[in-house]
Amino acid sequence: MSEFIHKSHNVTVLIYHLVLPAKYRRAVVDAGVDRVITLTCTEIEKRYEIKFLEIGSDENHIHFLVQSVPMYSITKLVTIIKSLTAREVFKKCPHVKKQLWGGEFWSDGYFSSTVGKHGDETMLRKYVKSQGNNYEQLHSDHQLAIF
Template sequence: MSKYIHKSHNVTVLMYHIVLPAKYRRTVFDDSVDGVLTAVCLEIELRYQVKFLEIGTDKDHVRFLVQSVSTYSVTKIVTLIKSLTAREIFRRCPQVKKSLWGGEFWTDGYFASTVGKHGDEQMIGRYVKNQGNEYHKLHSDHQLALF
């Protein structure tokens, strides 16, 4: 569950629904890649002011429900997630790099929307779950630690 984040001069509860497709919309997510993705995201939580409330895959893309602070733009959050997860997935799962012809892991684009006034976390969580055909929830943590 998200909570208000209290900083020295502001209080926020900023959550984003982010969708990142794999390059060429390739089916690259399997159990090993899912495990690496989850582990890297949980490591990101330890080093940055980003909290992963939910992570789920659907063969060729990943959906995140993320909470962060106001000093992090959506672009910064997406860039952080893309760069660190791609590097570690390629390092720990070399077969993925081969299936993507040695190129990039993520597409250049992404989808991001805010979660707030017109929908709550549970509604967005259900929406994320009901997208696609074979959604696999990899991580769910609704207990927010203060940054």
């Protein structure tokens, strides 16, 4: 379960859904790789301000539900997770390195999405409108309709 992270001048609850595909979308994720990734992620939690709320796997990609602090950008989170888990997978599961022709474990790309603790975008818009007495909407981003 996510928690509020208290720092000296801020309180945050930043949760991200990350999907990291294996290189070439190869089906290299098995029970051994799952175990290594899970153990590596618990070690990452001890050294970085990253908390893994959930880790799920498919045969060619891994889902991470991660909580972190604002000083870690999405790119930095992904870099930390990819580099440390790949190194450990190659070290403890050498058969995976052979399947990937001795190359990289993770694909260059990834999917990232923020996850709200207290609701979705619509709920947050209602909350903002309900604050104060004279709410005035100053900006709204709507996609333009062509034709």
